Amino acid sequence: GAGVSQSPSNKVTEKGKDVELRCDPISGHTALYWYRQRLGQGLEFLIYFQGNSAPDKSGLPSDRFSAERTGESVSTLTIQRTQQEDSAVYLCASTSQRRGPTDTIYFGEGSWLTVV
């Protein structure tokens, strides 16, 4: 597609339920990121995928959070047993990284998650 696509755009879930958020990166982009943006705060890095390398999971806040990516395509961020503090916008981004870290990172519009 033309840009990074995320779904759902909005999700309201009950505390304790599991949620899955999907990201479809720009075609050909080998690198994919997940960030979290809580209300009034900056973006927190969650996880980074680069090609077939082991993902950088250093930003995942707890073992309730996990993410997968199949090859260089779609990624899914899963949050198990959701808590109210998980309420945030979850942003996905991708980059071609052909020139290394100087490539522009493109962000999706985010998935707004509300845990009630």
Added chain:
Amino acid sequence: AQSVTQPDIHITVSEGASLELRCNYSYGATPYLFWYVQSPGQGLQLLLKYFSGDTLVQGIKGFEAEFKRSQSSFNLRKPSVHWSDAAEYFCAVGARGGGNKLTFGTGTQLKVEL
């Protein structure tokens, strides 16, 4: 580890006035520096980036930023603000050799008065 500080949470300027948004970073070497803008209902859009060379960087929409190593700053400027510039602005720093992970500031919300 790198960090970014955006000391102004909210800024209000009149349309046509000049704008400066502050950004200070902490990093042990010369970082990669970025400014992103987030408009309501839209994803983050890259305004400009600094990697090396000329410390004054030109971006889209008439924005520019200046890297000042001595002050660990990368302030964003625009000589004349338009009402459509109202948005949230994020400064970010990336580590050289540290993959492409960016550390973001908490953002500055810009309001433009007509």
